[in-house]
Amino acid sequence: MKINITDMSRKERLLKVSEVCTRLAVSRSLLYRLVAAGEIKKIKISGATRIAESELDRYINLLMQSEDE
Secondary structure, eight states, X not given: OBOOGGGSOTTOOEEEHHHHHHHXXXXXXXXXXXXXXXXXXXXXXXXXXXXXXHHHHHHHHHHHHHHHO
């Protein structure tokens, strides 16, 4: 899934794959599987994969909500 760049704040921080993996405590391969499944949206910049910080926050909040149910 792609992020609409016009929806992003001008001050939005884009995270490297390694940063997202560290925050989620998951492997690179698991992160790429989550991206491929459409659970986490990515941004491609000249071949580099980035994930908006707000997208990571959205995903974490979704996980927290599903645990509460």
